Amino acid sequence: MKPASLVVELRDQISRWWSARNTRERWIVGSGAVIAFVVLPYVWFWEPLVERAEGLRAEVTEQRRDLAWMRDAAQQIKAAGEGGAGATEPVTDGRSLLGLVDRSARHSGLNDQVSRVQPDGESSVRVWLDRAPFNDLVKWLDNLEGAGGVVVSDLTVERTGEEGLVDARLTLEVGS
Incomplete structure (x- = not known):
């Protein structure tokens, strides 16, 4: 069998199956197909993308906070190394x-x-x-x-x- 004839045969089988359904069954199956067509792309594609973007935003925020801390620590270390106001006083107790x-x-x-x-x-x-x-x-x-x-x-x-x-x-x- 040729691929084109397989497609025609499959289409005919689906058409016969659809014709054998009453109006209520057609409405239920059609509604389910529309809902699946809308919901599945959301669940499979959109939601994971949004979750990943939120995770990356949180990661960037944390990295910015770490960078600010590192810059502050670097300034303190530099001041301590120069013997300036940030130098550590000797411990006495x-x-x-x-x-x-x-x-x-x-x-x-x-x-x-x-x-x-x-x-x-x-x-x-x-x-x-x-x-x-x-x-x-x-x-x-x-x-x-x-x-x-x-x-x-x-x-x-x-x-x-x-x-x-x-x-x-x-x-x-x-x-x-």
Whole structure:
């Protein structure tokens, strides 16, 4: 059979089937076809496009907020590096040390890895970090020592199963 004759035969079968339906059935089937013709493209095409666009808008908003924070942090770091008004004052007591540890961990990107901070006497704190990038940990400790006069009095570092990540337990003290 030729493709053209298949089309003609299919059309004839549909026509016979349609003719065999009463008026009410034709109305129901026709209405269903129109509704399907309108609803299905909406569900398959339009709605996913709108949802994706909304998701992208939310992502852009979040990225703009992150960019603003990064610019602000860069200015603070630059001011601290120049020894200007934004420079970190040396730590003189345990409360200042807790605040410095919290702020500096946040600025170093280690805030999510700090699992616990606990005062340890008048001028020291104990800090627990889980799955922290080793290089970031070393930079953070160097910044603490240089900017805030904080020294590491005790440090235990253990490997994790992932390359470059460590668990660390340390005690920080106000330098003398």
